[in-house]
Amino acid sequence: MxxxxxxxxxxxxxxxxxxxxxxxxxxxxxxxxxxxxxxxxxxxxxxxxxxxxxxxxxxxxxxxxxxxxxxxxxxTPLCRHVVDLLDERLAGLDQQLADLHNLRDTVSELRYRAEGISPDSCDPTAICQYL
CATH class of the missing domain: 1.10.1660.10 (Multidrug-efflux Transporter Regulator; Chain: A; Domain 2)
Incomplete structure (x- = not known):
């Protein structure tokens, strides 16, 4: 072919x-x-x-x-090797999920604080006080 x-x-x-x-x-x-x-x-x-x-x-x-x-x-039989690779991948995914959850918490907190700050009070010499 x-x-x-x-x-x-x-x-x-x-x-x-x-x-x-x-x-x-x-x-x-x-x-x-x-x-x-x-x-x-x-x-x-x-x-x-x-x-x-x-x-x-x-x-x-x-x-x-x-x-x-x-x-x-x-x-060579490779099933154990594949299981080990999948276990490593699952551990990596679990870490990524934890990191994403932490990132979401951070962004949510910033958003919550931004609601309490009036745009009129922004310092014109600063980039942005929300971050």
Missing amino acids: LIGELAQTSGTTTKTLRFYEDVGLLPTPHRSANGYRYYDNPTDTFARIDFIRRGQTADLTLAQIRQVLEIRDHG
């Missing part, structure tokens, strides 16, 4: 497929005599593209996704 056919069938672009190849997410395909990329195992390539998308949906980095694919390519 040529790269254009693979891109169309997998719902991606040839540019994306070349990028995935360059960063080690897809194995280097065979080249035809005229230099075209030829994927001789499209089923595995489709599975890899699907896995890359699912990894991105879970907000894994491309480096993390590549690491999982490399472990798989060496025939």
Whole structure:
């Protein structure tokens, strides 16, 4: 299967497929005599593209996704590794949620204080007393 056919069938672009190849997410395909990329195992390539998308949906980095694919390519069981990656991602999300909650509290407090300050009392030499 040529790269254009693979891109169309997998719902991606040839540019994306070349990028995935360059960063080690897809194995280097065979080249035809005229230099075209030829994927001789499209089923595995489709599975890899699907896995890359699912990894991105879970907000894994491309480096993390590549690491999982490399472990798989060496025939090593990787379920524990994936669980560890997902645990790390969950911890990161929990921290982001806590940070967002704190930020919301800060903005809410600033907004509340701004209500009590008349715009007429603003110092014209200051930028803004609400912040």
